[in-house]
Amino acid sequence: DTAVSQTPKYLVTQMGNDKSIKCEQNLGHDTMYWYKQDSKKFLKIMFSYNNKELIINETVPNRFSPKSPDKAHLNLHINSLELGDSAVYFCASSQPRQWRGKETQYFGPGTRLLVL
Amino acid sequence: AQKITQTQPGMFVQEKEAVTLDCTYDTSDPSYGLFWYKQPSSGEMIFLIYQGSYDQQNATEGRYSLNFQKARKSANLVISASQLGDSAMYFCAMREDNYGQNFVFGPGTRLSVLP
Secondary structure (H helix, E strand, O other), X not given: OOOEEEEOOEXXXXXXXXXXXXXXXXXXXXXXXXEEEOOOOOEEEEEEEEOOEEEEOOOOOOOEEEEOOOOOEOEEEEOOOOHHHOEEEEEEEEOOOOOOOXXXXXXXXXXXXXXX | OOOEEOOOOEEEEEOOOOXXXXXXXXXXXXOEEEEEEEEOOOOOOEEEEEEEOOOOOOOEEOXXXXXXXXXXXXXXXXXXXXXXXXXXXXXXXXXXXXXXXXXXXXXXXXXXXXX
């Protein structure tokens, strides 16, 4: 069974469109993340969502919005897509953090977004 | 200022030998976590190992160990007995627990394992 799944795997769209990427985890984790990896392989966290607490990276444009219908899902909605949004987007989840405890993370396969 | 520095853009290692990938970090948060990830050419991200700032012992996961030197603010990844399948990009990352859970990545090191 896939632990963290993302759909779609590839997304090609025109500038100005609105699109969503879905993420689901079946691990019972409380924390989920969205990351962006640009063409130079540089990774940046966009959001983390933990027990209904959303932590936003302040550098992320407000055209990006995470939506969590339930604990197992954290979808990413992007309005008015721009050329610079082209990247690979990874969803991840992690075990509930215990104070000073061990942590592991599981990643989805990534969504390759190309904005034309 | 760079929060995470990985000074080795590329590394080569002979199969079956050990290799150390460097990572230094910068934070004033007393509580933080350090992470290493592997990204093969196929593109998936694989979490490897985690070290908490208060952990007394270095983290180990199979052939991976994290050489945590808190005073030097370094968190080097050691891969023992390298395998051809270890060829990949390796990213070091840090999460600052008290500063809005700020999570930053290093630029990565590309490791190539030679037969």
